[in-house]
Amino acid sequence: MNNQRNLFLAVVLCGLLLFGWEAGMKWFYPAPAVPAKEKVETSAAPAPGDEPAKIKRTREGGLTDPAAEALEQRDLATVLKSPQRVRIAAPEIAGSIDLVGARIDDLTLTTHRQTVEKNSGPVRLFSPSGTPAQHFAQFGWIGTGVKVPDGNTVWQATGGPLAPGKPVMLTWDNGQGQRFGIEFTIDDKYLITAKQTVANLAPGAVVVRPYAVINRTSATASLDQWTIHSGPVGYFGTGVDFGTDYDDIAEAGRITPEGKAGWIGFTDIYWLSALVPQSNAEVDADFRGLGKDLFRADVIYDPLTVTTGRQIARTTQLFAGAKESAVLSSYAENGITGFDNAIDWGWFGIIEKPILWLLRTLYGLVGNFGLAIILLTLIVRGAMFPIAQKQFASMAAMRAVQPKMKAIQERYKDDKPRQQQEIMALYKTEGVNPLAGCLPILLQIPIFFGLYKVLMLAIDMRHKPFALWIRDLSAPDPAHILNLFGLLPFTPPSFLAIGVLAVLLGITMWATFRLNPQAMDPIQQQMFSIMPWVLMFVMAPFAAGLLIYWITSNILTLAQQKYLYSKHPQLRAQADKDKTNRERAAARDAKAKG
Template sequence: MDNQRNLLLAVVLCGLLLVGWEAAVNYLYPQPAVEAQAEQVAAAGIDEGAAPTVRRTREGGLTDAGDIAEEARDLETELVSAERVKIAAPEVTGSINPVGARIDDITLTTHRQMVDKDSGPVRIFSPAKTPAQHFAQFGWIGEGVSLPGADTVWQASGGPLAPDTPVTLRYDNGEGQLFTIKLSIDNHYMITAEQTVANTADGPIVVRPYSFINRTSKTASASTWNVHSGPIGNFGDAVQFGPDYEDLAEDASEGETEGRAHWLGFTDIYWLSALIPQEGSDAETDFRSLGGELFRADLIYQPITVGAGKQVTRSTQLFAGAKETAILDQYESAGVDKFGKAIDWGYFEIIAWPIWWLLTHLFAIVGNFGVAIIGLTILIRLLLFPIAQKQFASMAAMKAIQPKMKAIQERYKDDKQKQQQEIMALYKKENVNPLAGCLPILIQIPIFFALYKTLILAIEMRHQPFALWLKDLSAPDPATILNLFGYLPFDVPSFLAIGPLAILLGVTMWLTFKMNPTAMDPIQQQIFNIMPWMLMFVMAPFAAGLLLYWVTNNVLTLAQQTYLYSKHPQLRAAAEKDKADKAAASARDAKSKS
């Protein structure tokens, strides 16, 4: 009766897990299907006013149909000005707005918006007052001197902005001060702004160069328990992930920074905009909410006295691009402190970074990220094989001494302390380590979480196909079994939207449990019979690359167990005997009850 009650409780708990998983996934991993929405809005007949607001997606970007349409219209009018200075770098295109000295038009030529190859490049910056507003501005503040402002029209020379072609913006206030901003760009995503004020007046002036990044949170990627979206910076000796946009909007003190700022800005899961002050400077920094879903990261240098006939320059770098690990590490090596940690690898960074390195190098060799994941899984299993072999040997030794252990337990059943001492002596005499079987599992846990972190953060995985229907390994399996992959005219509830990879995960895990040599009582056996199918539903919304790793790992585990059983036939015989004994005991119990 107790066993039946426990089994029923286990089934009920598993059912609650399945039903409640949809809400948990939507909260932690919000991934509404909005990629096609941008194309639909462009079509005629969409009622923008009726378009509902969609929650932030994992990658970020506008999700409201009305905002998407308005953004497209605004860009058509805002970016046609002949005064704009073009940006034509290898990985960055766009333009500079001479009004206000704003860099407010940046797209990334090496990253496309959606899986479709003709979907167009990812846009990072958009002009002020557009729905996707995101830009950087440079200027000065001070007193007793006429300064350029947000509406100042700067005179531009040079360009288009490219690695070998800088652009200079000039403004003469007519009172003896000439302000210039010289912009240069490298081969990737870094723009350098040299702000110079030349004073030809009779007396000194005091000014403070500044720069800021202004953006809307409408385009922010979803901030989850393991992936931060929002303000970020390196202050003092550590990278600070936070606060979230909502926290900053509710409490202005959340945006106060402590310690010397090495860089600050805003991060999404794949994109980053950041200001890097001049080395050795003591700039003031903070984050602030401007209301209406607008936020700003400020960098203001200390007051500078510019004497008559003198000029002073402050140099600030602006990063606006993709969080590519190799590129961020290059900038860190060039002097941007802890810039590589803009990617939050988490507690398992010591494992995650080598996994990323190996995965990207395998991809460079095989040319397919799915094959690279399979290759990575094989290498990990080969690395852990000696440990697994010791695990099976330990299990075999444990099986061999089971009769002796039972004899000790029977002999000292009334003296638990003596019983434990004798068992430990037996372990020592037979050279058996009862904990050896746990080691492979303990080692696999950090590897799994590190790989999980790598697959969800590495932009190198974004929009990478594997084969057949798997066009993006960083996204969930798009196939849905229950409506025959879309051929049946109904939408499957998300917690039932399982694809082929999830089913393979359940089947292969069930098979590995069936081959498990460890003896289990009937309740454990029932739970282990149910668990693979529950995990099939639980893991279905995760990135397809992670499921591919787990399925491959299960297949390799089956092959490994088959091989090791052949090396330890006594273990298989003992396992089969245990199963037979339990089956016979269950039959006797059923017969006695009848």
């Protein structure tokens, strides 16, 4: 009766794990809510009566409302036709600079597609002010007793298009003896440098504060999860801060992180826009909420006094591009402090970075990240093979002492503390370690989680195919059984989105459990029989690459167990005996019921 009750409880708990996983994750780690309206004056702020609309976020971000997407396309078609623009034509980014307001508000990433479809077009990172996907950078000045350019100022451009080795100079004369200039240069990746100058030709000194801002809507932000940060980010003091989200800024109105700002901006899962202030200058760096899902990252330099006949300058760098770890590391080596940590690797970065390096190396050899993941699994399991041998030796020793254990359990069945003491003494006498079998699993946990983070964060994996229907290893298996592999016009909820890879995972895990010596406890036996199918449901929404790793690992485990059984025949004999006993018990139960 107790066994039946325990089995019932185990099934209930498995069901809660299966069907409550998604709801539980949303409860404990909710997606960012729609930020509250803030009363901060800005030219891009909404009308006072506007109310925020509910935002549906996706893993990669971007607009999800069809009406907003259509409006974005119409706005871009109109705004980008303006003749008051200077083209950007760099190897990795393309777009234009708006001469009205000196805004960099039109950027696409030429080497990254929007979707897995080859004709989907490049990823758009920046969009002009007022568009549904508003996201831009602007450079200007705050003046005291001096006329400074603003968002409506029309600048004069010299040079263009902006490309490596081909700078663009913007100039504006305020008619009062001060000339303002912004010189833009760009490298062959994602870094734009803006040198802001003020020349004073009038009698008497003027005081100005150069500034740079990134202005964006959170409506296009990627999903902010408990393991992957999306939102405000920056290097302050001695490390990168991933602890602030859009809700925090919307609630506070303004947040000024503690410590000197190395850089500040906004991150999505794959993309980053960040300002890098001049290293030897004093700046105020903060985040501001502008209302209705609009936010701003500011870099405002300390006041500068420009005397007659002098010119002063401040240089700010703008990173706007993909979070390619090798590119970020190269920028860090060249002076942008902590930029290699702009990817939210978390606590397991010490494992994740070597895994990514190894996957890249293997990819360079085989040209397919799916094959690289399989080779990675072979390397990991090969490295742990000596541990597996010790595990099987321990299992053999455990089998050898089982008759003595049963005798102790029978002798002290009414004295559980004494029973445990005698069993531990038996382990010590026989040199048996009951936990040895757990070691390979414990060692694989950080590797498994590290690969999960690599697949989620490394843009190297984005849109990388494996074979057949697996066209993106960083996304879940798209072949869902419930909708007949796409023949039926609906998408199953994530906890029922069982694909071919999930089924293979369940089958291979079931097979590995069947090869293991059967547990003595009937409840453990029943749990092991249920667990493969529970994990099949739990793992189905995860990245296809992760399931490929686990399936490969299970297949290698089967081969490894076959080999080690040949080295430990007593385990094989016991496994066969357990199988025979199970079959006889099942036959007796069937006969009794019949």
